[in-house]
Amino acid sequence: MQFVRRSIQALVVLVLVAIPFLYLYNVERYARQNFSYSLAGKQISDTEWFQRQILDYIDGALAKTENPDKIISAISGSPWSINILGYNISDPLAAVTLTIAGGNFYWPFLLSILPLVILSALLGRVFCGWLCPFHFLAEISNKLRRLFTKFGLKPHDIHLKRKTKFIILGALAGFSFVAGVSIFPHIYPPAVISREVFNSIFYGTVGFGFFFIIFLLFTELTLSERWWCRYACPGGAIYALLGSVRILRMVRIEDRCTLCVECDDACPFGLLPMSDKTGMECDNCGLCKKVCPEAALEYRFMTYRGEKKLIAEHSSNRKKKTRQVRGA
Amino acid sequence: MDRRDFIQKTIGAVIAIAGGGALGSALLKLLKEPDKKTMSENRPYAYYVSGPLRPPGAGPEELFLKKCIQCFLCAEVCPPKAIRFVSAGGGLKSTTPYIFPRERACILCMKCTEICPTSALAPLIEDDIYKGKKKVDMGTAVIDKRMCITHLGIGKCESCYTICPLKERAIIQEAMLRPKVLDDGCVGCGLCEEVCPVKDKAIRVRPPGDTLKNPSMETQFPAIFYPGATL
Incomplete structure (x- = not known):
């Protein structure tokens, strides 16, 4: 699980670094084709050594393909606003800032935040x-x-x-x-x-x-x-x-939990899975599940109401237990 | 509270206040309107009276600032690498795209308007630029007759006329091959400015709202965080 998460994060960073190099190559391609037309030709001599190596590598890789322009224009942008095969995906915050600062509803852009919102x-x-x-x-x-x-x-x-x-x-x-x-x-x-x-x-x-x-x-x-x-x-x-209505939730299984507080320590967001206090902040990173020695934490598909019910059940069970202990 | 604790806390408070003050003043410096009186030629941050020269398809300056979400997609797809970004010295305008045609001019490929997700850059009129109506209005080129080689009669240059993608619509040649810009036809791509052989450029592009026709009145923002940035 953590391996998958790390791989996705590393992939995002890799794409973030790769896209500018790809477009730097695009600039050089243009400069080569139009050397006499524009002064952009001087671009070729402007690169650093390591940039040269990477651009040469991209050049070699794209030389074998039929349509390099199509490959270059397949992906562009960043997590803030990325364009994949002509479709735009943007951050919800970008839509908020456009709508509020710009004061206009631009429907194509509002549609582009849908993937992340969903x-x-x-x-x-x-x-x-x-x-x-x-x-x-x-x-x-x-x-x-x-x-x-x-x-x-x-x-x-x-x-x-x-x-x-x-x-x-x-x-x-x-x-x-x-x-x-x-x-x-x-x-x-x-x-x-x-x-x-x-x-x-x-x-x-x-x-x-x-x-x-x-x-x-x-x-x-x-x-x-x-x-x-x-x-x-x-x-x-x-x-x-948006996460307050999420369906995938980290749920504690009370029978297995030994109240060791390992999960509370591990949570990077400072949430308290041991006390069932994940609320709307949980990002389902699975770190608490990883450190739990008793495997008492599990992913469950559950609505907000379902989780509330479960938490109420847990607290009533705890009260019962304390009563039993006191009685004994 | 003993003395050691007191000293430690005092030093901590002093450091915190000094750090906060420094950060606050830095922020204020960023938000402050830059000094418009400073003037310097041949720097990438040259601004015009009405604001920087925006990429093709940008509307009025205020509307453009409202729509731009600073995603840098336009600069990424720009083949000649003409689009660059306002440095932190630009205050609230910082990290918005602009073009400095003296260094690298727009080639009117319109890839930035195609990729812009928020329609901050959008062609004004859906028509081919080579046939008739104005699709782009970045600005207008202005010739300084005191510097132009052909106008002065020193020689026959023709660079601006030769490179112009909208010949006979944006620029014409008068008697003795003197270039003349037609305001209605010029879209302000700046290729003429890029190729002009005169050192301080005899032909310059001014943004649409710029009423000042004297090219020597260019103003400039101080370059704080992008010192010496060239392409």
Whole structure:
């Protein structure tokens, strides 16, 4: 399970890095074809050594195919807004910022967010745990953090209220409306990371967002684990709202549970699966299931109401047990 | 509270306040409207009075800013790599696409308008650009007769006329092969500016809202976080 998740995350990062190289090759192709026509011909001499190697590799691979243009234009973009075979898939936050800051309903774009909306309405915040490139980097940072703790260094562990992210979402949406400019792409980590990767490969420069991501990863290491995702991310807020109606839920089987708190420690989002408090934030990453020594956590298809019923059952059972213990 | 604890907490508070202040001032600097009086030639951040030159198919500046979600799809598919992004010095306009035709001009392939998911870049009129109506309105080229080689009578250049994809509609040759731009036909792709052999460019593209016709009045945003970025 974790292997599958890691593979998907790595694939996303790989695609994120590969697409700019593919289009850098596209630029060079154009420059070669129109060398005398445009001054773009100087592009060919502008590449770095390692870029040269990769572009030569792409050149060799595409030389054998019949229609390179078709292959190049098959995929473009980033998790913020990706275009696959002419179909666009975008982040729900992009639709929010377009609708609020732009003040217009552009139906083709609103339709393009449907895949992610349906996915998170069925499975919860899966975008965060399975696809988001920032989450991937944060997990590496998190490994380092756990290593620190092993060697006796104790990083801070700051907790805020979970609804802070909804306030941030609302405040920034209001700001976008007043300013008439999309403000989310400047601070939403998947958008920022993909832009900086693109900038660094395509133009050879990095922007302000690069320092923003470094800042986030550093605070991730020192201040609080996954604080951005838990308390601040506006995209995470939308996914959490959609995830409240999810069908796939992590459910505790009471008979097997020994109340060892391993799962609560393992959860990167700081949720409490042992106390049945996963709420709408769970991204179904399966880390709690992995660490559970008794295999007491399982995926179940269950509605919101079903889970509520189960939790009520659990608490009544617990009360019964305590009564029995006291009676004995 | 003992003395050691007190000192530690004080130092922590000072560091926190200093860090917060630095971050806040940096943010304010980003949000502040850039100084429009500074002027420098031949820098990729040259701005015009009404804002940067947007890629083809962009509407009015305000509407474009509202629609753009800064997904950089347009820059990715641009074959000549003409589209670039406003640096962090651009304040709220930062990371929006623009074209600096002096370095690399638009070739009117219209791939960016095809890929743009939010219709921030959309062709104005559905018609072939080579037949009649205006499909794109990025700006208009303006010739500075004080610098143009042909206008000065030093030589016969014809570069702008030769490269123009809309010959006889956007640019014509008058007596003595002097180029003349027709405002109704020019779409502002900037190929003429790119090839102009004069060092400071005798022909320049200005955005549609730009009423100032004097090419020497170009303004510029300070390049803070993309120093020395060239293609």
